[in-house]
Amino acid sequence: xxxxxxxxxxxxxxxxxxxxxxxxxxxxxxxxxxxxxxxxxxxxxxxxxxxxxxxxxxxxxxxxxxxxxxxxxxxxxxxxxxxxxxxxxxxxxxxxxxxxxxxxxxxxxxxxxxxxxxxxxxxxxxxxxxxxxxxxxxxxxxxxxxxxxx
Amino acid sequence: xxxxxxxxxxxxxxxxxxxxxxxxxxxxxxxxxxxxxxxxxxxxxxxxxxxxxxxxxxxxxxxxxxxxxxxxxxxxxxxxxxxxxxxxxxxxxxxxxxxxxxxxxxxxxxxxxxxxxxxxxxx
Numbered sequence: 152x153x154x155x156x157x158x159x160x161x162x163x164x165x166x167x168x169x170x171x172x173x174x175x176x177x178x179x180x181x182x183x184x185x186x187x188x189x190x191x192x193x194x195x196x197x198x199x200x201x202x203x204x205x206x207x208x209x210x211x212x213x214x215x216x217x218x219x220x221x222x223x224x225x226x227x228x229x230x231x232x233x234x235x236x237x238x239x240x241x242x243x244x245x246x247x248x249x250x251x252x253x254x255x256x257x258x259x260x261x262x263x264x265x266x267x268x269x270x271x272x273x274x275x276x277x278x279x280x281x282x283x284x285x286x287x288x289x290x291x292x293x294x295x296x297x298x299x300x301x
Numbered sequence: 302x303x304x305x306x307x308x309x310x311x312x313x314x315x316x317x318x319x320x321x322x323x324x325x326x327x328x329x330x331x332x333x334x335x336x337x338x339x340x341x342x343x344x345x346x347x348x349x350x351x352x353x354x355x356x357x358x359x360x361x362x363x364x365x366x367x368x369x370x371x372x373x374x375x376x377x378x379x380x381x382x383x384x385x386x387x388x389x390x391x392x393x394x395x396x397x398x399x400x401x402x403x404x405x406x407x408x409x410x411x412x413x414x415x416x417x418x419x420x421x422x423x424x
Contacts, residue, residue, distance in 0.1 A: 183305045187312060194316040201323045208324060209331045218337035221354045221397070225361045231321065232365050236372050236379060238317055242310040243377050253382030260387070264394040271402050 222265040229261050343404050353400030360393040 200206040212223040233254060240248045328334050339358065341351030364386060371380035 180305060184308070187305065187308055191312050191316075194312070194319075198316070198319045198323055201320070202326070209327050209334065211324070212334055212338075213336075218340065218342075218348075219335050221338060221357055224335075224338065225357065228361055228365050231317075232368055234317055235369065238310075238313045239372060239375075240377070240379060242314065245306055248379065251379045251382065253384075253387060254379060256387055257382065257390070260391050260394055264398060267398055268401060271398065271405060 222261075222268050226261050226265060229258060233258060341401060341404050344406070349404070351400060351404070353397040357393050357397045360390060364390055 197206065201208055212219050212227060214220055236254070237248070237250075337348065339351060339354045340348040341354060342348055367386075368380060368382070374380075
């Protein structure tokens with residue numbers, strides 16, 4: 152589990168840190184908190200914009216025809232899993248950990264499946280489509296029409 | 302500096318949790334985002350229930366739950382990913398891609414073979 156210094160809250164933690172620091176240390180500390188506030192503010196803006204629909208994530212796993220993409224869904228799940236593990240490791244150890252090869256392999260397998268999936272679609276008449284799996288059928292239909300017109 | 306690190310950890314966790322909550326909320330409020338998640342496409346535009354997608358969904362779910370479960374028991378190190386898990390995942394992906402290739406190029410699913418479109422592209 153995550154070990155936290157709780158009880159005082161952010162302001163208490165700041166005051167305790169400031170009391171234990173020298174002048175230069177206090178300056179560095181203030182700069183650190185300013186950066187944290189700034190990053191937190193940006194994060195908050197992103198969350199609010201996502202919630203309000205300004206950053207549209209409703210079609211994050213969908214293709215243009217409305218069908219869901221299995222590759223995208225899997226990549227989304229694995230991204231959350233890896234992000235969660237990274238945050239928890241940093242929270243536990245207090246430093247940036249080295250990513251294990253297995254975790255990189257996990258993302259690599261998932262990502263390359265997505266890429267190969269796109270490559271399969273590119274074999275269809277109409278060429279490579281960047282629009283997702285379900286567009287394969289549309290690309291094929293377009294290819295047939297094009298061939299028939301010649 | 303300990304307080305700074307504590308605030309940073311909470312900030313990262315809150316942001317990650319916030320992303321997850323917003324995503325889940327959007328999914329629940331909007332139209333079903335998992336529409337046709339288990340449906341594969343054929344070259345003629347028809348869809349079929351894809352066994353490749355079903356097994357991939359199962360493997361992905363089991364793998365993710367297992368990893369997160371290990372993560373909550375881990376102490377300062379990333380959970381060990383057993384090579385067998387990765388091979389199983391890779392095999393699952395290969396099956397999915399094989400089924401997709403077959404359905405798109407040969408206009409039929411591997412497990413539910415149908416009469417192909419006479420105008421289909423032979424490659």
